[in-house]
Amino acid sequence: MNDLATYNFAYLDEQTKRMIRRAILKAIAIPGYQVPFASREMPMPYGWGTGGVQVTASILGPEDVLKVIDQGADDTTNAVSIRAFFQKVANVAVTTRTKEATIIQTRHRIPEEKLSEGQTLVYQVPIPEPLRFLEPRETETRKMHALEEYGLMHVKLYEDIARNGHIATTYAYPVKVEGRYVMDPSPTPKFDNPKMHMSEALQLFGAGREKRIYAVPPYTDVVSLDFDDHPFEIQSFDKPCALCGAEDVYLDEVILDDKGGRMFVCSDTDHCEDRRACGHAGHMLARKEAAE
Amino acid sequence: MSTLPLLKVNDVSKFYGSRIGCRNVSFELYAGEVLAIVGESGSGKTTLLSCLSTRLMPTSGIVEYHMRDGQYRDLARMGESERRFLMRTDWGFVHQNPADGLRMTVSAGANVGERLMAVGDRHYGNIRATASDWLERVEIGVDRIDDQPRAFSGGMRQRLQIARNLVTSPRLVFMDEPTGGLDVSVQARLLDLVRGLVHDLGLAAVIVTHDLAVARLLSHRMMVMKDGAVIEQGLTDRVLDDPREPYTQLLVSSILQV
Amino acid sequence: MATPLVVSEVAKSFTMHLRDGVRRPVVANVSFSVKAGECVVLGGPSGVGKSSILKMLYGNYGVDEGQILMDHDGKLVNLATAEPRTVLEVRRTTLGYVSQFLRVVPRVSALDIVAEPLQARGTPIEEARAHAAELLSKLNLPRELWSLPPATFSGGEQQRVNIARGFITDHRILLLDEPTASLDAKNRAVVVELIAEKKAKGTALIGIFHDEEVRDAVADRILDVSAFSPRKAAA
Ligand SMILES: Nc1ncnc2c1ncn2[C@@H]1O[C@H](COP(=O)(O)OP(=O)(O)O)[C@@H](O)[C@H]1O
Ligand SMILES: Nc1ncnc2c1ncn2[C@@H]1O[C@H](COP(=O)(O)OP(=O)(O)O)[C@@H](O)[C@H]1O
Ligand SMILES: [Mg+2]
Numbered sequence: 001m002n003d004l005a006t007y008n009f010a011y012l013d014e015q016t017k018r019m020i021r022r023a024i025l026k027a028i029a030i031p032g033y034q035v036p037f038a039s040r041e042m043p044m045p046y047g048w049g050t051g052g053v054q055v056t057a058s059i060l061g062p063e064d065v066l067k068v069i070d071q072g073a074d075d076t077t078n079a080v081s082i083r084a085f086f087q088k089v090a091n092v093a094v095t096t097r098t099k100e101a102t103i104i105q106t107r108h109r110i111p112e113e114k115l116s117e118g119q120t121l122v123y124q125v126p127i128p129e130p131l132r133f134l135e136p137r138e139t140e141t142r143k144m145h146a147l148e149e150y151g152l153m154h155v156k157l158y159e160d161i162a163r164n165g166h167i168a169t170t171y172a173y174p175v176k177v178e179g180r181y182v183m184d185p186s187p188t189p190k191f192d193n194p195k196m197h198m199s200e201a202l203q204l205f206g207a208g209r210e211k212r213i214y215a216v217p218p219y220t221d222v223v224s225l226d227f228d229d230h231p232f233e234i235q236s237f238d239k240p241c242a243l244c245g246a247e248d249v250y251l252d253e254v255i256l257d258d259k260g261g262r263m264f265v266c267s268d269t270d271h272c273e274d275r276r277a278c279g280h281a282g283h284m285l286a287r288k289e290a291a292e
Numbered sequence: 293m294s295t296l297p298l299l300k301v302n303d304v305s306k307f308y309g310s311r312i313g314c315r316n317v318s319f320e321l322y323a324g325e326v327l328a329i330v331g332e333s334g335s336g337k338t339t340l341l342s343c344l345s346t347r348l349m350p351t352s353g354i355v356e357y358h359m360r361d362g363q364y365r366d367l368a369r370m371g372e373s374e375r376r377f378l379m380r381t382d383w384g385f386v387h388q389n390p391a392d393g394l395r396m397t398v399s400a401g402a403n404v405g406e407r408l409m410a411v412g413d414r415h416y417g418n419i420r421a422t423a424s425d426w427l428e429r430v431e432i433g434v435d436r437i438d439d440q441p442r443a444f445s446g447g448m449r450q451r452l453q454i455a456r457n458l459v460t461s462p463r464l465v466f467m468d469e470p471t472g473g474l475d476v477s478v479q480a481r482l483l484d485l486v487r488g489l490v491h492d493l494g495l496a497a498v499i500v501t502h503d504l505a506v507a508r509l510l511s512h513r514m515m516v517m518k519d520g521a522v523i524e525q526g527l528t529d530r531v532l533d534d535p536r537e538p539y540t541q542l543l544v545s546s547i548l549q550v
Numbered sequence: 551m552a553t554p555l556v557v558s559e560v561a562k563s564f565t566m567h568l569r570d571g572v573r574r575p576v577v578a579n580v581s582f583s584v585k586a587g588e589c590v591v592l593g594g595p596s597g598v599g600k601s602s603i604l605k606m607l608y609g610n611y612g613v614d615e616g617q618i619l620m621d622h623d624g625k626l627v628n629l630a631t632a633e634p635r636t637v638l639e640v641r642r643t644t645l646g647y648v649s650q651f652l653r654v655v656p657r658v659s660a661l662d663i664v665a666e667p668l669q670a671r672g673t674p675i676e677e678a679r680a681h682a683a684e685l686l687s688k689l690n691l692p693r694e695l696w697s698l699p700p701a702t703f704s705g706g707e708q709q710r711v712n713i714a715r716g717f718i719t720d721h722r723i724l725l726l727d728e729p730t731a732s733l734d735a736k737n738r739a740v741v742v743e744l745i746a747e748k749k750a751k752g753t754a755l756i757g758i759f760h761d762e763e764v765r766d767a768v769a770d771r772i773l774d775v776s777a778f779s780p781r782k783a784a785a
């Protein structure tokens with residue numbers, strides 16, 4: 001395995017990495033535009049983040065510190081195996097701490113901790129085409145992007161409101177990048193959309209099966225689509241995190257028992273741990289401590 | 293009476309390889325004028341309509357359109373972006389098969405509202421109000437606004453398609469056999485509706501039909517096509533009541549009363 | 551112009567392509583004029599070409615030769631060669647026509663059919679309907695029929711709708727093709743009265759009337775169409 005790591009750092013051969021880097025550079029140059037690339041077979045099935053993995057493999061250097069999250073957690077199967085993969089093929093340092101990472105590969109979330117210059121967020125994207133929902137023809141969607149014909153995106157939101165009384169799209173909520181391309185932010189919750197706007201970090205998106213790469217460079221306008229009378233709103237939670245007491249963060253529901261007991265906790269596990277280490281406590285933790 | 297034609301068609305021909313689609317067609321269409329193109333199946337009606345509406349590029353000849361800014365533009369030389377914008381604002385296209393002109397899996401309201409959203413309307417309430425208004429105008433109950441056209445009858449779908457096209461107040465509408473697939477009683481209602489709308493909105497329209505009764509009811513002028521060429525044209529009642537060409541006489545004689 | 555209609559050397563024939571291209575000459579050398587306030591009646595036996603002349607004057611039949619000159623808003627228009635849209639424009643403001651039969655439009659009420667020519671000239675709908683109602687009651691059309699489409703009306707009822715529609719505007723030239731054929735004596739008298747009103751207003755009228763009583767009551771002049779027979783002209 002050492003040999004492999006030496007000759008083919010980060011699994012992909014240099015030719016392939018160069019090809020992918022060219023696609024990435026083009027994507028950065030045209031924010032929000034989906035650049036086609038020759039996606040390679042990776043030693044994991046599609047749907048496991050092969051697009052994100054190829055992007056990460058192409059930008060990863062020996063000095064990088066890698067964090068991988070699935071949902072908001074570093075310890076889920078998908079995150080663990082991708083992290084292990086890069087440890088093996090690139091021998092890079094890994095971390096669970098957002099602050100320490102130079103590259104963060106993610107499936108669903110943007111960390112709660114504000115990202116900063118020099119950091120890169122790599123998204124694993126299943127379906128990159130936001131117009132696919134109403135227009136299945138690829139030739140037509142490409143033309144619509146080229147001609148900036150985005151009325152259809154609002155048709156989708158219109159349908160949402162007509163059916164539910166409000167915009168019910170909560171994941172993969174479409175955004176307009178730098179006033180030009182409409183982009184699907186991958187299956188992130190719309191809660192995270194505002195974090196994409198004017199982010200100090202570079203954001204790269206890789207779709208392996210669909211063979212597309214797109215990007216949002218640092219300090220780029222990212223606006224969630226909406227109607228004047230139904231403005232974009234992020235989800236709000238009526239309770240703080242049960243463990244660390246954080247408000248204004250994205251919470252996951254955790255089932256406690258089969259009697260309907262449940263609690264809401266930070267989806268970003270690193271953020272939650274960090275806060276607890278600093279002495280913050282939510283009501284569950286407070287109760288547990290009181291019991292001890 | 294506007295003095296400048298909306299559409300100027302000069303010697304338009306379209307060949308499919310060596311096969312003639314339509315040939316040497318010239319005419320002018322003015323605002324508020326309804327032109328019927330009649331002729332038997334295969335005579336080139338759809339080909340001509342496609343050449344006029346930029347759905348097909350003519351092999352030769354020029355189609356010019358009088359833009360809202362007062363300039364004439366050669367449609368073949370127009371950029372695609374501008375052309376598509378024109379098609380969904382200043383023009384309408386009503387297909388014979390409503391499924392070709394509608395989004396079957398989105399609601400009636402969104403079908404009507406799409407063009408508004410495409411030109412930048414961003415107020416849900418206004419879009420919905422306009423859509424309701426148009427559904428009413430085409431005699432679709434406003435309570436059906438959230439239903440998909442899949443659940444509509446043929447006649448309703450066709451009326452919805454018309455509403456979807458007219459919502460941006462186009463100046464020119466192309467229709468290819470708009471009553472083609474409908475029952476006779478449903479046809480009559482649709483024709484009456486189209487007649488009223490064309491009249492009230494002062495639309496110019498080019499309507500392809502093989503049904504002379506449709507031409508009689510809707511159009512001011514008509515062109516008779518045979519083998520790709522226009523063999524006779526003129527005021528609709530003149531062509532129907534005093535047909536000159538052998539073929540036109542045959543067409544007219546084969547119906548009892550139009 | 552005191553003479554809103556001048557017809558000069560008009561000829562018409564039909565070529566029947568479905569009958570081996572037989573050419574049937576109908577009229578030739580038709581020349582006459584009609585003054586404002588005058589009612590000219592076309593006379594002659596059936597089949598002589600009276601209706602054909604009227605239809606040419608309306609632009610409904612093509613004209614082989616000659617000119618049909620009309621004063622349209624102070625401009626001289628030759629209807630024999632005018633573009634379709636000019637013909638329609640002339641019909642809208644200058645030239646009215648009452649045919650033998652009403653061409654019914656589905657789903658439009660009798661009242662609106664009558665009001666439509668006024669509306670087309672820009673009269674507000676309510677005003678046009680009021681005017682239509684006035685004419686329909688003058689022509690004794692039962693009030694309960696006004697809101698119905700005339701498709702199911704009797705011949706006489708349809709014809710009264712047709713007459714009202716033709717008379718509602720103040721077109722300067724009015725063509726009448728046997729408007730009284732299917733009417734009873736009472737309503738024929740109404741039509742005679744309406745024609746007299748038109749003449750008093752300076753309308754130029756050209757009509758075909760088979761009913762001698764009506765003809766004598768309205769005609770200022772009878773034009774024998776036999777005189778325009780092509781055979782005669784050729785002879
Ligand atoms: N895409 C095509 N390729 C080849 N020939 C075509 C095509 N479309 C139409 N044609 C031919 O062109 C002629 C005119 O067809 P069309 O315009 O569809 O007539 P219509 O609409 O009057 O039925 C016919 O001979 C038809 O077979
Ligand atoms: N559309 C037509 N096509 C062929 N022949 C016609 C047409 N209209 C009238 N004719 C013929 O022209 C002649 C004159 O008819 P018409 O003008 O109706 O006479 P009238 O009104 O004096 O009875 C008749 O022989 C008639 O058959
Ligand atoms: Mg066709």
Ligand SMILES: [Mg+2]
Pocket residue numbers: 600601602
């Ligand atoms: Mg007659």
Ligand SMILES: [Zn+2]
Pocket residue numbers: 241242243244245246265266271272273275
């Ligand atoms: Zn927490």
